[in-house]
Amino acid sequence: MIIRRLPTAFSLSRRFFSSKNTPDFSSSIAEFNKELEDIFGGPPASGPSDSSVSCSVSPENLVTELSDVPGKLTHVGSHGKAQMVDVSPKEDTKRTAIASCKVILGKKVFDLVSANQLAKGDVLSVAKIAGIMGAKHAGNLIPLCHNICLSHVHVDLALNPSDYSVDIQGEASTTAKTGVEMEAMTAVTVAGLTVYDMCKAASKNIEMTNVRLERKTGGKSGEWTRKE
Structure with missing residues (x-):
């Protein structure tokens, strides 16, 4: 046997x-x-x-069927591969986006920034310019982000004595086939990183947090505002 x-x-x-x-x-x-x-x-x-075990959907067709689900990932192609979205069929519309972040300095560094006594110079002015430059380079930094012509970028930094931080807000605008959320978020992120770079000699304990989109307008999805 x-x-x-x-x-x-x-x-x-x-x-x-x-x-x-x-x-x-x-x-x-x-x-x-x-x-x-x-x-x-x-x-x-x-x-x-x-x-x-029953499998009604073959692996090769799974991604294709998921592509019909509302809210799907547009940067994933029919075969599950990363792709840059073709926006050529879309119409140009006015689009804006506002993003924000916070850089927590701590009292010691906050006082130095307030008095403009850091060795590298005016922290807020340098970070503001860096944020504007960052918005203009979003398409070069993020692989599947489109390069678009920005009509306006504004970055604002404000000292917040309640928690010894810098509150950063960035706004980007364009008339294009795709939105400017990434440009606005890149603006505040680069501004925040610049604040860290300007202040790191005084403290390594600085924290950048709460990078997020606050509002966007235009495009197929229309207007969206963050609800706390």
Whole structure:
């Protein structure tokens, strides 16, 4: 009598959880069914059972079907690959976006910034210019972000004595086929990083936090405002 050894859990897991970029689930399942047929003398039952696994959507079609779901990721193509969205069919509309962030300095550094006594100079003025420059380079920094012509960028930095911080707000505007949310958020992020760079000699404990979109207008989704 020939005793066949059942496949171990390790061999099964190695087959189904391969590190290949595109696992061939269909061939793996067919191979597993063939092993079951060799062991038990017949094909596995096709009827429903508690231990059966039914897959009504093939892996290659899963992403395609998900593309019809509202709120889908537009930077993911039909095959699950990253892509730059083609906005050419869209019409140019007036678009604006406002973003904000906070840089927590601590009392010691806050006092130095307030008195303009840091070695690198005027922190708020330099960070303001850096934020404007950052908005103009968003498309170069973020791989799938479009390069668009900005009609206006404004960055404002204000000292906040209640928590020894700098409150930063950035606004970007354009008339284009895509929005300026990334430009506004890049503006406040670069401004915040510049504040850190200007102050890091005085303290490494500075924290940049709460980078977020506050409001946007224009485009297919229309107007959106953050609700606290």
